[in-house]
Amino acid sequence: MRKTLLLAAALLVAILPAEARKAKKFTHNTVQIPQVSRQVIAVETDNTALVFLVRENGQLMMLHYGARVGDPAQYLAAALSDADYNTLAGMAYPASGGRYIGEPALHVKYADGTHNTELYYTGHQVTAREGCTTTSIGLQDYVTGMEVKLVYDAYGKENVIAAHTEIRNGGGQPVALLNYASAALYIDADEYLLTHFHGAWAAEMQLEHEVLGHDMKVIESRRGVQATQGNNPSFLLSLGTREFRENEGEVIAGALAWSGNFRLSFDRDDAHRLSILAGISPFASAYPLKAGDTFVTPEFIYTWSAEGAGGASRNLHRWARKYSIYDGGQVNPTLLNSWEGAYFNFTTETLLRMMDDAALMGLEMFVLDDGWFGNDYPRNGDNAGLGDWEPNRTKLPEGIDYLAQYAHGKGLKFGIWIEPEMANPASNLAHAHPDWVVQSPGREIYQGRNQWVLDLSNPAVQDFVFGIFDRTMQLAPGIDYIKWDCNRVVQSFGSPYLESEQDRFYVEYCQGLYNVMRRIREKYPRVIVQCCSSGGGRVDYGALRYCNEIWTSDNTDALSRIYIQYATNLIYPACVMASHVSAVPNHQTGNVTPLKFRFDVACAGRLGMELQPRNLSTQERALAERCIGSYYKYRDLVFSGDVYRLASPYDGSYYALMYVSQDKRRAVVFTYCIHFEPRNVGGKSFKLSGLDPSRTYRVQELNVDRSAWWGNGQAFSGSFLASGAFNPVLPQQYSSAIFYLEAD
Numbered sequence: 001m002r003k004t005l006l007l008a009a010a011l012l013v014a015i016l017p018a019e020a021r022k023a024k025k026f027t028h029n030t031v032q033i034p035q036v037s038r039q040v041i042a043v044e045t046d047n048t049a050l051v052f053l054v055r056e057n058g059q060l061m062m063l064h065y066g067a068r069v070g071d072p073a074q075y076l077a078a079a080l081s082d083a084d085y086n087t088l089a090g091m092a093y094p095a096s097g098g099r100y101i102g103e104p105a106l107h108v109k110y111a112d113g114t115h116n117t118e119l120y121y122t123g124h125q126v127t128a129r130e131g132c133t134t135t136s137i138g139l140q141d142y143v144t145g146m147e148v149k150l151v152y153d154a155y156g157k158e159n160v161i162a163a164h165t166e167i168r169n170g171g172g173q174p175v176a177l178l179n180y181a182s183a184a185l186y187i188d189a190d191e192y193l194l195t196h197f198h199g200a201w202a203a204e205m206q207l208e209h210e211v212l213g214h215d216m217k218v219i220e221s222r223r224g225v226q227a228t229q230g231n232n233p234s235f236l237l238s239l240g241t242r243e244f245r246e247n248e249g250e251v252i253a254g255a256l257a258w259s260g261n262f263r264l265s266f267d268r269d270d271a272h273r274l275s276i277l278a279g280i281s282p283f284a285s286a287y288p289l290k291a292g293d294t295f296v297t298p299e300f301i302y303t304w305s306a307e308g309a310g311g312a313s314r315n316l317h318r319w320a321r322k323y324s325i326y327d328g329g330q331v332n333p334t335l336l337n338s339w340e341g342a343y344f345n346f347t348t349e350t351l352l353r354m355m356d357d358a359a360l361m362g363l364e365m366f367v368l369d370d371g372w373f374g375n376d377y378p379r380n381g382d383n384a385g386l387g388d389w390e391p392n393r394t395k396l397p398e399g400i401d402y403l404a405q406y407a408h409g410k411g412l413k414f415g416i417w418i419e420p421e422m423a424n425p426a427s428n429l430a431h432a433h434p435d436w437v438v439q440s441p442g443r444e445i446y447q448g449r450n451q452w453v454l455d456l457s458n459p460a461v462q463d464f465v466f467g468i469f470d471r472t473m474q475l476a477p478g479i480d481y482i483k484w485d486c487n488r489v490v491q492s493f494g495s496p497y498l499e500s501e502q503d504r505f506y507v508e509y510c511q512g513l514y515n516v517m518r519r520i521r522e523k524y525p526r527v528i529v530q531c532c533s534s535g536g537g538r539v540d541y542g543a544l545r546y547c548n549e550i551w552t553s554d555n556t557d558a559l560s561r562i563y564i565q566y567a568t569n570l571i572y573p574a575c576v577m578a579s580h581v582s583a584v585p586n587h588q589t590g591n592v593t594p595l596k597f598r599f600d601v602a603c604a605g606r607l608g609m610e611l612q613p614r615n616l617s618t619q620e621r622a623l624a625e626r627c628i629g630s631y632y633k634y635r636d637l638v639f640s641g642d643v644y645r646l647a648s649p650y651d652g653s654y655y656a657l658m659y660v661s662q663d664k665r666r667a668v669v670f671t672y673c674i675h676f677e678p679r680n681v682g683g684k685s686f687k688l689s690g691l692d693p694s695r696t697y698r699v700q701e702l703n704v705d706r707s708a709w710w711g712n713g714q715a716f717s718g719s720f721l722a723s724g725a726f727n728p729v730l731p732q733q734y735s736s737a738i739f740y741l742e743a744d
């Protein structure tokens, strides 16, 4: 029977004329694209505008991002006519397909194997809430039914736009998203200087400037977790210059709010214009989207300023403190952390004495770091115990409650360390749930710091990780602070849970992490969470939605920290930068710096100490107490002031910066000599910035016995201080001085 049917089909094909056969196979109907009216859509903040053009054929182009220039309708008059648009460069959200041949923001592979998507405008909507206007622009592919919504949240006063995209599979078949950027920008300037951040453990956020040529520049992370320790998902772009300028010139600063693999690309086209895409890295992540499902990208946050890098940083910081960082307006406590002072080697007694010292020195919190848990596999080193989160009965027979109560009795808050996404192979957890570990069938499960990564794409693992946090919070009433660590990258990735859909792993790991954090915040809105991740491994605006601060780096050497904090603070505000004074020789670099220098560096962020206070001399303790005491005088400026950088450590022998209160009445100035220079015996001139020129400020030097500036204790006008007459003597390498300014 089957044979007969096949024969009949073959005969039919043979008797059809060749043309008819061809037509049958290649029938081609061109879908009609509805015409729309030509118009501009402007997304505006107080000083900036992002302007789009809707062409009559429905294509959405980006016309401008930069200064706000009055009535946006002018752009309509000045825009190329539709007939002149012979290139599709500059599409607001370029999709792979149609005439477009550049790097796509969206690239979809359809069930029939095709790759073409052409997006056309369907309408837009503007809504407003306090301080923010949201513009949503709808786009559609009329052949496949793919729908895209571009969403721009414009924060008026802060001049920041947070853009994301919602991609809906409106067709009847499943598709795979091969590229799915959060947003695109198309910029026109004569030159582009890209400033970005690369790094490694203990050397995070190293600054690199690069004049962009015509080859594509890509900044990416494929580390899976701890994604930002290599490259940070952020950048500054100086326009029309080959020089990095702090105080003048046009600068765009951008950051992706995502803690997983990311990709930023910068592509300069034939017309010398620059196309920027920011989003989740497509590496091994062809994301399957079922019919009717929507994928929501993370936010790409950006700002524009004509006041150089300084202006761009201040915009981002103001926005982040108000809208992005968890409890961003809050001042977080100073602390003593047990890690570098005790490592794994402590008893209850050790910790009690550290708490005594913390309280005596005037600190506000004690944080018990790694080493407090595990019984069958005690955590006495980094080779065992991760996963088994019950207090170690030998080291801490009285339990955590006893420690927390003791801290509270001393007037200290109490914090504790966890690393809930990980397991040592030597743990009950790893034995009980081998399928919860990230792994690829038949391959070795590689270890990093003797540990494995748990598969957060698995909802059961998400429950477990939430449970760790929850149970740790129950160990004592009133745990005030959790240090959330994450000490390795993903390697040989794979999820037993995701079975044949491994392409979802990287994306859903990060979404899983956020699910857990969201649940934690619902239950524990007030606990302070530090996002640690080996130091510098989760420095991104995605994690900061749930965390109050970051552990800036495991490198606590004050000299290294100057470079790390300088660069971190270009994008992230000082309130999130945890910065600790540690012992010398420094445990990471071996460098020896004076205690005052270490304090003066740590005081430019959230101040903490991480050493055994018993090892300080009487003199050192007195200095420590003085530095901690004076920190409280200006801490609110570190947490909520505007930063003005006076000298970059990359430009010479000095680093200097200041934080100025929003009302310009108070300021604190930090100055450091990082390399010896013979001429600095005569003082080093800095032009103070951000002050009110007409106000008179009294200047008081802090943290010292001997003053570094002739003007100490006197009052000067803001304009005088801005003139270069402020010239503290910083005679040697590691000389430093802090000045507090208050208007009379």
Ligand code: GLA
Pocket (backbone or CB within 6 Å): 339, 369, 370, 382, 417, 485, 487, 532, 533, 534, 535, 551, 554
């Ligand atoms: C990581 C963190 C450190 C410390 C150790 C503990 O390296 O960055 O601050 O908590 O883990 O193991």
